[in-house]
Ligand SMILES: [Zn+2]
């Protein structure tokens with residue numbers, strides 16, 4: 137059983153009730169269970185997410201972040217933009233990974249739902265009746281993992297994260313502080329990327 141507080145917290149973070157976010161929550165939890173790992177305090181886990189930037193069910197990624205602790209803030213998550221609802225969760229220390237993808241049959245049912253129909257007509261998720269969305273969320277939280285997902289076997293995955301820099305400079309034009317990788321030299325001056333007008 138998934139902790140109800142976790143769902144509540146995830147909905148608060150996400151901003152509205154929808155079915156895709158709880159699916160991400162469950163996908164993250166399923167991957168963690170399979171790997172035998174806990175929520176990442178720092179960068180013990182790394183997540184490769186296959187969702188894109190403009191399609192239904194992208195909300196999935198927010199659930200994944202809440203469940204796993206792989207967040208855009210910690211930069212231990214990335215998006216491949218394959219436009220698929222799948223994640224590969226990596227246990228960085230154990231050098232193991234698992235891939236979890238939404239079960240196509242379950243996803244097809246969801247995509248045929250009234251909720252998705254209303255969303256496709258431009259109705260905002262927060263304007264959709266709780267009577268429509270609440271049972272979907274309850275159903276997702278109650279289903280066994282194997283109904284919701286296809287979960288791979290655990291496989292070897294060597295992964296080397298990047299070490300964060302503590303080195304900084306002050307832009308000689310705007311005076312703002314910049315971490316090392318963001319400094320550009322132009323006409324002998326140390327500048328931030330926007331002030332240098334160089335490409336990133
Ligand atoms: Zn959502």
Ligand SMILES: [Zn+2]
Nearest residue numbers: 307310328331
């Ligand atoms: Zn600057």
